[in-house]
Amino acid sequence: MKLSVIVPLCALFTFTKQAPSPDKCVCEVNNSEQHFPHSKLKTVEDKASSCNSNTTPQKSLELEILLLGLDRRLPQLEEDVSILEREDDGDLYGVLSMYVIENEIAEIRQLINKLNSTTWEHQILTEKTTQQLEDIGAEMQQLEKFDTQQLVERQQANQHLRRDLTRCRNEHHLNASTAPPPPGNCPHGQFLNITGPRIYTAGEYPGSYKYGAWGRDPIPEAGKESWYWMVILTSGNKYAHYVRLYSSLSSLIVGISAPGNVQISPSNPTTNTIQGPNVVLYGSGLYYNCYNMDAVCRFNLTTKSVTTVKLPAGTRYNSKGNFCHLDECYPYTDVDLATDESGVWVIYTTSNDFGNLVISEVLEGEPPRLGRTWHTSVYKQGVTNAFVACGVLYATRYVSKDVEQIFYSFDTATGKERFDVGIFMSKMSPNIYSLNYSPMDQMLHVYSDSFMVSYKVLFERTSENLL
Incomplete structure (x- = not known):
């Protein structure tokens, strides 16, 4: 096995035998190949960096x-x-x-x-x-x-094969049914990591509102595919009574809201007021924790009507079951809403579950209703935030003012729990008050100390595309 490696290497060299002295033999080795131009490679690297x-x-x-x-x-x-x-x-x-x-x-x-x-x-x-x-x-x-060993040529051939395979998979998915996949059936493959932040902006009200949420509608109306929404808690970091719309990401970054505000109620706090920062928009419906109720409200942006779905008996609300870390709890985060490829979810806790996280489907309709419910063994006040991607619940915890960790997952398809996920997020500000996954572009949208931040979620097939 060693001889098969040595022989082709020897072909690169010429050996010259010199007149031996009585007590030793000397061989001169001359490299017949050209010297590799390291300076030229350094020049190419500098140009690429530029x-x-x-x-x-x-x-x-x-x-x-x-x-x-x-x-x-x-x-x-x-x-x-x-x-x-x-x-x-x-x-x-x-x-x-x-x-x-x-x-x-x-x-x-x-x-x-x-x-x-x-x-x-x-x-x-x-x-x-x-x-x-x-x-x-x-x-x-x-x-x-x-490249005498043809390593680059083979690597390029492998990249072409990966690209063709990805294109074939994408065409297969395009030809498949467009119905939302059931929980646990992820079209992107396994959740591997996140990168970013990709976006980091103070938006229209820099430093003014500490708590809020933002993101995209996963199933927007025709013509509104590029729109973004934002909800800021304008009353004591507790309540909001309108959602603000932006026609593009650039408009949100520079603070130009052409559509403006869509008002839910005339003032705060009152009936139908948004309570807490954990808000999502799905199918032109804004889902949030109803004011002073253990219930989820759905505000229809088209008809301006509000419908509610009651949460199970014993659900903790009014800042009785918040997300927390050792130094702080985030007020009015009892009821957390989330979206993924299959729809809307609500994450909460009840006295019957001894403070552990509970997750339920929120089924669309007028009014919406609760679907299946799963009970986990992770304590809610040991969690700083949560989101759902492809039917899997993920929970985060505070590591330091610069780092958050996705440490826990619960698969609603299998009931399997993991406490060793171990994915770290680089934070731009110490506290994450809302965190939601967008199935439209596989991004995590974070509202952190009045800043809007986004991260890219990497799945198996995302990683293949990056190769």
């Missing part, structure tokens, strides 16, 4: 922010001109109105100049990056000549 640092998501976000700002200013200018035309008295009022309009035009001109400048910079960056990528490709082809 491309990565110059072409970032923030570059495209700059352009989109300017476009959003322009889109916001132009209708306002048009409205102000209309007011001037209707109410101009030819005297002081007209002069003041003209002064306001002149300022608006000046601001719009500045935006347009900045937009032109940014567009020109992006065009130059695109041309430069394209040339760099072509140069890198040519240099890599030169370096491949030194």
